[in-house]
Amino acid sequence: MSVPNEENLSSHSQLSSHFFLDLLDSIIVDVASECHRVARLGLDSNLEEEDEELKLSAQARVRVADPSNSNEANGKYVVDIFGQTHPPVANEIFDCMNCGRSIMAGRFAPHLEKCMGKGRKARLKVTRSSTAAQNRYSRGSPSPGSTYSPYSNYSTNSMNRLANGTSTFAGEEHSNGTLES
Amino acid sequence: MLLRNPSLYTNPEPCQHLAEYKLKHGFDGYKAIQKLLVISPIGKASVKKPNTKVPRCGFCNGCEGRFYLCLICSSFSCLDHTLLHPQSETGHAVFVDIERAELFCGVCRDQLYDPDFDQVVMSKHSLGVASGVTGNESIGQRLIKRRRLASGVVGLDLQKSKCRVSTKDLREKSCYPVGLRGLNNLGSTCFMNSVLQVLLNAPPFRDYFLSGGHRLEACHHRRTADLMCCLLCDVNAIFSAAYSGDRSPYSPAQFLYSWWQHSANLACYEQQDAHEFFISMLDAIHEKESKTRNGSKGNGDCQCIAHKVFYGLLRSDVTCMACGFTSTTYDPCVDISLNLDTNVSSTEKGKKLTKQNEDGSMSTLFGCLDLFTRPEKLGSDQKLYCRNCRERQDSLKQMSIRKLPLVLSLHVKRFEHSFVKKSSRKIDRYLHFPFSLDMSPYLSSSILRARYGNRIFNFGGDQSDMFSEFEIFAVVTHSGTLESGHYVSFVRLRNQWYRCDDAWITVVDEATVRASQCYMIFYVQKLQHNKANEDPSHVPNSPGRELFLPIAGFC
Numbered sequence: 001m002s003v004p005n006e007e008n009l010s011s012h013s014q015l016s017s018h019f020f021l022d023l024l025d026s027i028i029v030d031v032a033s034e035c036h037r038v039a040r041l042g043l044d045s046n047l048e049e050e051d052e053e054l055k056l057s058a059q060a061r062v063r064v065a066d067p068s069n070s071n072e073a074n075g076k077y078v079v080d081i082f083g084q085t086h087p088p089v090a091n092e093i094f095d096c097m098n099c100g101r102s103i104m105a106g107r108f109a110p111h112l113e114k115c116m117g118k119g120r121k122a123r124l125k126v127t128r129s130s131t132a133a134q135n136r137y138s139r140g141s142p143s144p145g146s147t148y149s150p151y152s153n154y155s156t157n158s159m160n161r162l163a164n165g166t167s168t169f170a171g172e173e174h175s176n177g178t179l180e181s
Numbered sequence: 182m183l184l185r186n187p188s189l190y191t192n193p194e195p196c197q198h199l200a201e202y203k204l205k206h207g208f209d210g211y212k213a214i215q216k217l218l219v220i221s222p223i224g225k226a227s228v229k230k231p232n233t234k235v236p237r238c239g240f241c242n243g244c245e246g247r248f249y250l251c252l253i254c255s256s257f258s259c260l261d262h263t264l265l266h267p268q269s270e271t272g273h274a275v276f277v278d279i280e281r282a283e284l285f286c287g288v289c290r291d292q293l294y295d296p297d298f299d300q301v302v303m304s305k306h307s308l309g310v311a312s313g314v315t316g317n318e319s320i321g322q323r324l325i326k327r328r329r330l331a332s333g334v335v336g337l338d339l340q341k342s343k344c345r346v347s348t349k350d351l352r353e354k355s356c357y358p359v360g361l362r363g364l365n366n367l368g369s370t371c372f373m374n375s376v377l378q379v380l381l382n383a384p385p386f387r388d389y390f391l392s393g394g395h396r397l398e399a400c401h402h403r404r405t406a407d408l409m410c411c412l413l414c415d416v417n418a419i420f421s422a423a424y425s426g427d428r429s430p431y432s433p434a435q436f437l438y439s440w441w442q443h444s445a446n447l448a449c450y451e452q453q454d455a456h457e458f459f460i461s462m463l464d465a466i467h468e469k470e471s472k473t474r475n476g477s478k479g480n481g482d483c484q485c486i487a488h489k490v491f492y493g494l495l496r497s498d499v500t501c502m503a504c505g506f507t508s509t510t511y512d513p514c515v516d517i518s519l520n521l522d523t524n525v526s527s528t529e530k531g532k533k534l535t536k537q538n539e540d541g542s543m544s545t546l547f548g549c550l551d552l553f554t555r556p557e558k559l560g561s562d563q564k565l566y567c568r569n570c571r572e573r574q575d576s577l578k579q580m581s582i583r584k585l586p587l588v589l590s591l592h593v594k595r596f597e598h599s600f601v602k603k604s605s606r607k608i609d610r611y612l613h614f615p616f617s618l619d620m621s622p623y624l625s626s627s628i629l630r631a632r633y634g635n636r637i638f639n640f641g642g643d644q645s646d647m648f649s650e651f652e653i654f655a656v657v658t659h660s661g662t663l664e665s666g667h668y669v670s671f672v673r674l675r676n677q678w679y680r681c682d683d684a685w686i687t688v689v690d691e692a693t694v695r696a697s698q699c700y701m702i703f704y705v706q707k708l709q710h711n712k713a714n715e716d717p718s719h720v721p722n723s724p725g726r727e728l729f730l731p732i733a734g735f736c
Contacts (some may be wrong), residue, residue, distance in 0.1 A: 018245075022246070025246070026247075026280065029247065029280075029281075030281065031279050033278075033283055033292065034634070034635070036292055037283075037635050038635055040292075041294060041635065041637065043635060049615075049619075050545075050547060052612060053615040053616070053617075054545070056585070057543070057695050060693070060694075060695035060696045061611065063692045063696070064692055064693060064696035078685060078687065080684075080686045080687055081361070081686050081687055082357070084363075084430075084687065086363070086430060086684040086685060089366075090365035090367070090430065090432065090683075090684060092430070094432060094434060096433060097246055097438050105365045105432040105434065106365065106366060106368060107367075107368055108367040108368060108437070109367040109369060109437065110368050112434075112437065112438060114215055116441060123242070142637070177562075
């Protein structure tokens with residue numbers, strides 16, 4: 001009894017192993033056939049260029065990683081190619097095109113965010129923004145008829161007072177008073 | 182019959198046995214084989230077995246290994262007897278590998294490649310999917326149109342160069358290129374400055390603004406009426422400032438104000454994404470110019486400068502895995518976003534730089550592009566309704582590039598968000614990128630060719646090789662973390678690299694650029710690149726003075 005069982009087991013094992021090798025051979029020939037076609041038809045012409053670029057890249061990384069080799073100062077206090085040095089925060093002064101105030105360049109973005117009433121911090125400044133918007137609208141509108149002349153003159157006067165150097169707080173209060181009346 | 186494109190292939194010379202066979206027997210054998218060809222749903226060709234029996238070698242009656250079919254006597258041979266068959270039967274040298282539908286010479290003992298045989302195989306593909314033929318024809322028509330467009334673009338730029346007046350500004354301090362000028366950081370606006378530096382030096386984009394492409398007079402009237410800032414006027418102002426010869430850093434404040442009005446959702450004082458800024462700015466330019474030009478409709482024929490320079494077309498093929506039916510759609514794009522290829526496992530991140538070099542498992546741009554164009558099996562929730570099967574089936578999706586832009590912008594996705602962990606992180610892995618890039622392997626014709634086994638066949642629909650060669654001109658890099666980082670751009674002018682770090686413009690060598698952590702990489706078609714480098718003295722200093730000669734549009 002044991003002899004036939006042993007033969008069957010061995011036979012099955014050999015057969016499955018044989019089929020597996022046949023499948024494996026087929027897969028290998030599939031890949032080989034594809035590569036052969038690509039190589040013969042010249043569809044892999046970029047490989048050499050790619051390797052060359054990879055070498056350059058590897059050399060570059062080694063050179064940059066080497067501290068003794070890097071002469072470039074990474075700090076902001078270097079002289080640029082035009083022989084200029086620049087402060088860490090840009091100090092050019094210009095007028096904000098939204099409200100007309102003088103602003104330093106390096107602080108323009110946070111100022112403009114509040115000025116335009118946008119972004120996260122805008123909620124805290126709702127009153128100022130709406131007031132400024134209304135003022136701008138008043139000034140921007142065309143000259144009204146004779147019935148509105150007194151208001152226009154009054155607005156001009158308040159503008160003059162702001163220009164005279166009144167403090168921001170006082171200016172805001174005055175604007176609120178204007179609106180109330 | 183479609184014409185063969187000789188520049189795509191190295192046309193192999195047939196061996197003498199194949200030549201003799203074709204001379205004596207013509208295409209009779211090929212036609213007979215065509216009837217026996219079977220195409221699997223995923224596009225692989227093989228020869229049908231007769232009587233659905235296991236094939237056996239006609240000589241040794243074996244049923245294992247590879248089988249070849251003689252094109253003259255139609256007998257099956259195993260590999261050994263395929264080599265012996267020509268010796269016993271004179272002239273019986275040409276065989277077909279029945280598993281792979283490949284020609285084989287029994288005397289030369291090598292696989293053969295014949296355009297005529299590949300035509301036969303491809304015609305079988307076309308017969309299988311009837312709508313494919315229609316698609317090919319319409320693609321051919323679009324090819325003619327696109328070639329005209331492409332040549333029109335080149336001609337347009339060539340004409341423009343003749344109009345330029347060579348003027349040197351006496352105020353120029355040094356011999357550096359005239360477009361270089363620092364941009365002040367207005368408060369966490371390095372993302373904006375780095376992209377603006379790229380646009381200031383993108384050859385076709387720069388040429389448009391410096392030659393007075395944007396009409397200031399016409400725009401001024403509309404601006405006073407609308408009480409709205411014109412983004413294009415402010416872009417024009419930046420170009421005027423950068424190319425004025427003044428080298429002190431410029432504050433793009435008016436532009437920031439204008440952009441915040443156009444892209445209200447991004448108008449906040451935060452560190453922002455350079456890529457997002459790039460996309461929103463091009464969208465704003467497109468929107469503004471589309472209103473100005475009344476005739477434009479749709480993205481495909483848009484004449485705004487954003488689309489003329491950056492517009493490309495992506496092709497998406499979804500193939501049913503049951504029957505092989507393919508559904509094709511096209512999407513316009515102004516850039517290509519690439520995932521970093523994941524050949525390197527995460528455990529290797531801790532390795533030192535030297536060891537990484539020894540590994541050779543570096544991430545490369547080619548790897549990312551391969552990943553982008555690789556067939557991807559769609560999930561079970563995305564099953565395609567196949568019009569051929571009339572039910573939902575598993576499918577493969579594959580991307581390719583149908584039309585390349587004049588300026589190719591590649592965006593590397595470094596900011597990763599995990600929905601499972603609910604956290605975000607930045608991928609700091611180094612990515613190698615070449616200075617010269619051949620995009621032809623990623624064109625739709627190349628992807629289709631690879632899908633159908635690289636047969637010698639004209640898949641058509643694409644521009645010629647001349648327009649798929651690109652040269653790098655700018656890189657936007659990011660350093661730091663996801664929450665707090667810094668953008669710097671590198672710009673290449675006349676083969677010299679300059680580092681643009683907000684207000685600081687410094688000279689760097691190639692190695693520094695190659696070793697940088699690239700986030701956006703900008704390539705220009707080589708035609709544009711060569712032209713830009715050949716005429717350095719032709720860049721005008723005062724665009725306002727130059728006369729703008731009207732040029733006929735595309736026709």
